[in-house]
Amino acid sequence: MSHAQTAPDSVLAEVFDIALGAAHEGAKVLAAMRGQAEVVAEADTKSAAGDWVTQADRASEQAIREYIHARRPEDVLTGEEYDASGDIHAEYRWCIDPLDGTANFVRGLPHYAVSVAVARREYLRENLDEDGNPTEDTPFVERWVAGVVIAPELQKMWAACASADPVSADTAQAYTAVWEAEHAPRRCDDEASRRLTAEAFDGATGQARILAYGFGYGAGQRQRQTQALTRLIPHFDNVRRLGSAAIDMCLVADGTLDAYAETDINEWDWAAGSFIAQAAGFPVQRPLWNSTHSYGWCLVGDVHGRWLGPIAAINTGDTASVRDAASGDGEVNAGGITLRYATYHDDEAIGEITERAYLHEGYFDSADDPYMQQIAQVAERRRHALLLVAEDHQNNIVGSVTLALRGSLWADLAEDGELEMRLFVVDPEHQRTGLGGKLVEAILSFAGTLPGIRRVVLTTTPDWEPAMRFYERYGFTREAHRDVDIPEVPGLRLAAFSKAVGSAAEPNAS
Incomplete structure (x- = not known):
């Protein structure tokens, strides 16, 4: 399969800068609203008990959407709390999780994050018209080209951006840095940033492999996930359940954890974190997603299908x-x-x-x-x-x-x-x-x-x-x-x- 064209590095750099800025705005909202009694008191649930949504979720997503729309008004914006907006034929689509780990946020635990990812639509050359242009019916693929995750209370940021190469994440750069609300997000070339590569962590934790795992909100769903975990446990030395899929994946990308596995999670949960881990060189497997349901496992790191x-x-x-x-x-x-x-x-x-x-x-x-x-x-x-x-x-x-x-x-x-x-x-x-x-x-x-x-x-x-x-x-x-x-x-x-x-x-x- 040959791709029709690639995005110039200048466009990808612009998109990445906007992703950094948008995630920064959302993180500042969370930092400002953290611990406010009225935010916790008015917390509501969505799909099931424990699936929280707060004023902070909505305020963060509004800030992120406004920041992106002001700079790229035609791009498609999708997210957890609001319906999709923008031109459905736009080249770039944004995927927003304004508060991943809402239950942690409500209960005073520090593991919550803002997650912003960007996908680029790419057409196949063999499916273009005779002038080399796509039509409304031309098949296309979406490739993730940027991802930013900010954990305000941990004061950490993880990010990745693709190059102009169409292979996308295979030629991307991932890094981590300290996050501060008062300062603009650091870039990869900042001396305070640390480049993430899987090779740097190969064998760094010896034989003590730690798996990050997640559970859903429905009782039947959790029962299936618990059964799956019992099959995974023999292949790891310990398990962590932190309550934020995006942070879990980023902790694999930076070498803190060894692997992540979870089923039945939505696109906004995994979009940015999985791209960052893939850009760092870790094996990544994403579930199928049809805008409503998720099918299959989200896997980061070395997880065998047999397990x-x-x-x-x-x-x-x-x-x-x-x-x-x-x-x-x-x-x-x-x-x-x-x-x-x-x-x-x-x-x-x-x-x-x-x-x-x-x-x-x-x-x-x-x-x-x-x-x-x-x-x-x-x-x-x-x-x-x-x-x-x-x-x-x-x-x-x-x-x-x-x-x-x-x-x-x-x-x-x-x-x-x-x-x-x-x-x-x-x-x-x-x-x-x-x-x-x-x-x-x-x-x-x-x-x-x-x-x-x-x-x-x-x-x-x-x-x-x-x-x-x-x-x-x-x-x-x-x-x-x-x-x-x-x-x-x-x-x-x-x-x-x-x-x-x-x-x-x-x-x-x-």
Whole structure:
């Protein structure tokens, strides 16, 4: 995938300066309102008991929005407390958390912060019109290009800004500095600032690894998160729960903590902190976000997908006769398959199994095919989609699937409320064992648990009759009116399928 153009360094520098100033204004509001009795007395809750919102939340976001709007009036502003504003086609979008850690703020604990992040819209060259310009329907990606987190009571600031390189965070600079309400925020080149790099902290804490973890507000949500934590604990020496996701991620970025993990958090919770950690060189995995719901884990630092526990356990039998493309028929142990979340540890294995499966089925003649080269970029795919893997009892990856939401580069036909299955592959050695069907059933069951998801959709080539019959066997309905043309391959039209999941699949569902 090639990007249409890059932003000049001067524009990114301007945007970063505004991000610093906006976060500074919000932090000053919090510092001034801290401890005021009327702020605490009028605190209210939102989604559940403990999910606080105060006058300070709203006043901080108003100050941040006013600061940004005065300098970049057309940019899109999104945040926790107020609706989105600005030109929906603007190149830059701001994501604001005016007070991350409101419960701490209300109860007199120091771990709360202002979080401001900026994403830039980038179009793909192959999708531009003949004059090289995008249209309203041109697919695009958003890449985070700036992030600032200020913890007023801790008097600390963390920040990062990308360079003009389109790889964004891979060429960004992250730093930390003391924050003072009376002085302008320090820049990266200030002698009092400290550059953040993952290499500087490699092994700095020895074997005593500390995990930062978070919990949601709903009782059922906390129960699931507690179960997940019990699986993570054996891989760390201790756990901290500070109450601010942004601060947690920044403490990983500056080497204070070793890793961070949490599910079901909103974009404004992770936008700035995850970008700062990524800019510092730490592995980062963000959940999918559709402006209403979050899907998957937010991970910073070294967290293996195997530690997160299974999404589903699949038993296909003790042994199974399989067709081995290299050596002919044979037997493998096909029992004890686990469907789980993928992380960066799995990128290489996912790339290998995808290549083997596509070449084995004859989709392409060579791994050098441009599309094969595109799907081999697994790390890039994880930026825009949710990846799951199937793993056998020997920790071998034997299957994988990519799940995408509407608007993603990896969604051909998904609409609101739909999750699109892409690149569903099973290792050739495990094909025709029943594993593929059981994985589809597990994926559908998983999709049915996701809030707001009513249907799973997918496409396949209409001349691949075994695939057509396979999906129909597992309850997918052919939807010819939604077939998708592929501009890169003239004459190719993919066949569309869909299946209701969760409550939408119940007999009386409308």
